[in-house]
Amino acid sequence: MWFGWYSAIMGLSSLLEFTEKGIYVPKGDFYIDPIKKVKQAVITHGHSDHARSGNIKYLCTDLTKPVLKLRLGSKINVQSLAFGESFFINGVKLSFHPAGHLPGSAQVRVEYKGHIAVISGDYKLEKDGLAEAFEPVFCHEFVTESTFALPIYQWQAQEKIIADIFTWWQQNQSEKKASIISAYPLGKSQRLISALYKYSPYITCHPSIENTNIALRNAGVDIPILDDLFSITKNESHRYLVLTPTIISQGLWLQNFPHYELADASGWMATKQGRKRSTAHRHFTLSDHADWPSLNQAVLASQAETVFVTHGFSDDFARHLKEQKINAQSIDHFFTRERIEQE
Numbered sequence: 387m388w389f390g391w392y393s394a395i396m397g398l399s400s401l402l403e404f405t406e407k408g409i410y411v412p413k414g415d416f417y418i419d420p421i422k423k424v425k426q427a428v429i430t431h432g433h434s435d436h437a438r439s440g441n442i443k444y445l446c447t448d449l450t451k452p453v454l455k456l457r458l459g460s461k462i463n464v465q466s467l468a469f470g471e472s473f474f475i476n477g478v479k480l481s482f483h484p485a486g487h488l489p490g491s492a493q494v495r496v497e498y499k500g501h502i503a504v505i506s507g508d509y510k511l512e513k514d515g516l517a518e519a520f521e522p523v524f525c526h527e528f529v530t531e532s533t534f535a536l537p538i539y540q541w542q543a544q545e546k547i548i549a550d551i552f553t554w555w556q557q558n559q560s561e562k563k564a565s566i567i568s569a570y571p572l573g574k575s576q577r578l579i580s581a582l583y584k585y586s587p588y589i590t591c592h593p594s595i596e597n598t599n600i601a602l603r604n605a606g607v608d609i610p611i612l613d614d615l616f617s618i619t620k621n622e623s624h625r626y627l628v629l630t631p632t633i634i635s636q637g638l639w640l641q642n643f644p645h646y647e648l649a650d651a652s653g654w655m656a657t658k659q660g661r662k663r664s665t666a667h668r669h670f671t672l673s674d675h676a677d678w679p680s681l682n683q684a685v686l687a688s689q690a691e692t693v694f695v696t697h698g699f700s701d702d703f704a705r706h707l708k709e710q711k712i713n714a715q716s717i718d719h720f721f722t723r724e725r726i727e728q729e
């Protein structure tokens with residue numbers, strides 16, 4: 387379904403159309419994070435709800451390129467740009483700007499005849515010591531995510547959460563148990579490794595996480611080299627913090643870790659409901675997405691005349707913005723299916 391009528395109603399010319407294939411820039415004939423296969427895909431970051439296989443051409447940041455090749459196959463046709471570098475597609479000027487969600491994650495800025503739209507992808511404002519700091523970009527139209535766009539989602543500082551994780555890890559160690567923590571393999575895992583390695587080097591991870599570590603290290607991201615999971619003996623296993631993509635309490639890879647505690651680290655752990663859904667013993671609220679105050683701050687910083695809300699609590703956030711006299715609209719109903727959120 388096309389969104390062309392919107393321009394007429396709002397009395398301004400939008401650079402964007404919202405279609406069943408995703409966010410479309412008709413003047414440039416390209417899509418941002420397309421849901422269905424397209425000719426030219428512009429990708430904000432490597433999470434599977436943003437980067438899908440089957441597109442003919444991909445454009446992304448220099449750091450996202452090796453991640454796409456790892457996840458979608460080494461033969462994909464992918465071109466990459468540095469942050470801030472300008473590129474023209476059919477006369478539309480495009481550039482990537484740091485989104486702070488994970489290393490290489492970008493907001494996409496498109497400009498045509500002086501009109502500017504920015505598509506945020508996933509973002510967070512807090513500096514995590516690894517991802518590039520979020521850059522507010524002035525625009526006329528801002529497409530914002532809304533994963534945690536409810537006032538109940540307000541994060542504590544990363545420092546505090548990392549210190550809590552370290553305390554838990556030390557406690558387990560004194561009880562001769564390994565500390566196993568589930569975290570998304572791209573983004574959250576590297577963030578945890580980078581922050582916790584400063585406390586202790588006894589960190590290891592599941593091979594699927596190490597694959598991503600290698601791709602990012604090779605591209606210049608400063609991720610410590612970890613002890614190999616399979617070289618750790620039973621006697622020393624209790625010293626270790628082990629990162630795993632999902633809560634796995636069995637499997638061959640765990641055979642050298644006979645005693646352990648399980649934890650997870652996610653924004654969803656902020657609520658009782660979220661914690662109830664988890665099978666871990668311990669929950670840490672740590673998200674790679676902006677919390678409620680940050681989402682509001684980012685929208686204001688964009689100075690956009692029109693805000694489109696997607697990817698989460700889009701109706702709630704659009705309603706809230708309208709109450710603040712911001713011209714906002716939820717766009718999630720234009721897309722064919724619910725995206726699978728990757729923390």
Ligand SMILES: [Zn+2]
Nearest residue numbers: 433487508728
């Ligand atoms: Zn993401």
Ligand SMILES: [Zn+2]
Nearest residue numbers: 433435508728
């Ligand atoms: Zn996402």
